[in-house]
Amino acid sequence: MTVLLEVDGLSKRFGGLAAVKDLSFSVPRGRIAGLIGPNGAGKTTAFNVISGVLPATSGHVRFDGAEVTGMRPSAIVKRGLARTFQQTTTYATDSVEENIRNAMLTRVQGSGPQRLMLRKTGLLDSAQASSEVERILQVVGMQAWREAPAGTLAYGLQKKLGIAIALATSPAMLLMDEPAAGLNHEECRELTRLLRRLRDEQGLTILLVEHHMAIVMEICERIVVLVQGEKIAEGTPEELRDNPAVVEAYLGAPDHAHA
Ligand SMILES: Nc1ncnc2c1ncn2[C@@H]1O[C@H](COP(=O)(O)OP(=O)(O)O)[C@@H](O)[C@H]1O
Numbered sequence: 601m602t603v604l605l606e607v608d609g610l611s612k613r614f615g616g617l618a619a620v621k622d623l624s625f626s627v628p629r630g631r632i633a634g635l636i637g638p639n640g641a642g643k644t645t646a647f648n649v650i651s652g653v654l655p656a657t658s659g660h661v662r663f664d665g666a667e668v669t670g671m672r673p674s675a676i677v678k679r680g681l682a683r684t685f686q687q688t689t690t691y692a693t694d695s696v697e698e699n700i701r702n703a704m705l706t707r708v709q710g711s712g713p714q715r716l717m718l719r720k721t722g723l724l725d726s727a728q729a730s731s732e733v734e735r736i737l738q739v740v741g742m743q744a745w746r747e748a749p750a751g752t753l754a755y756g757l758q759k760k761l762g763i764a765i766a767l768a769t770s771p772a773m774l775l776m777d778e779p780a781a782g783l784n785h786e787e788c789r790e791l792t793r794l795l796r797r798l799r800d801e802q803g804l805t806i807l808l809v810e811h812h813m814a815i816v817m818e819i820c821e822r823i824v825v826l827v828q829g830e831k832i833a834e835g836t837p838e839e840l841r842d843n844p845a846v847v848e849a850y851l852g853a854p855d856h857a858h859a
Pocket residue numbers: 614617619637638639640641642643644645646
């Protein structure tokens with residue numbers, strides 16, 4: 601069991617507010633881990649620091665054996681650590697397929713002019729690129745929507761496209777921030793199946809932030825519980841279900857009863 605992501609003593613302060621305090625945990629390759637906690641616990645901040653969007657105040661992030669603390673987000677994506685956002689980030693007027701192709705370029709080169717060059721030199725239209733687009737459309741089940749402008753997609757499909765865009769960067773690991781938010785029951789079931797397929801068939805490692813407890817308890821092998829920036833517990837779903845501190849701090853909280 602090799603560790604793919606290691607978070608070691610990570611802290612992030614916003615002025616006087618310690619949003620993440622001395623957080624340590626690791627995620628083994630090929631596993632789905634959960635990061636849960638009430639609103640404001642620091643989950644998204646932890647993702648922002650791990651993915652290089654925000655600098656750490658202190659501590660380390662190691663990915664695939666290398667220190668990635670302080671690297672630019674694009675460099676971290678190229679190393680195989682991709683994230684999906686709470687809000688979908690797509691080019692609304694571009695088609696589903698164009699959005700996926702555009703994201704594939706981020707692993708080749710980052711900047712706008714370089715992408716334009718690649719478009720001109722036809723790398724984007726190569727047979728290899730096309731079969732990769734097909735593979736991704738198939739994995740997320742969006743073949744029927746390939747021509748649709750991203751902005752016209754129903755909400756659940758926009759969320760799927762967000763996952764497809766992350767997959768287009770050829771990741772070894774996905775950080776997913778509330779992928780089930782706003783999805784209906786059937787879409788949640790579908791998302792659960794997709795995450796399991798990503799792990800079992802694509803060999804992906806996943807760190808999942810999710811309020812929807814049924815999904816977390818069903819698919820996460822290990823769960824880290826954050827409260828006010830601090831890890832208060834870590835364990836298997838079974839262990840946490842019976843942990844009084846977790847039940848009190850989070851699972852039993854009435855405002856999460858819907859989740
Ligand atoms: N860019 C920011 N500047 C200042 N405070 C922030 C910023 N981002 C998050 N926070 C604060 O950090 C805390 C953790 O927020 P967040 O990471 O979004 O929590 P979660 O995702 O667990 O709901 C909250 O108190 C939030 O208001």
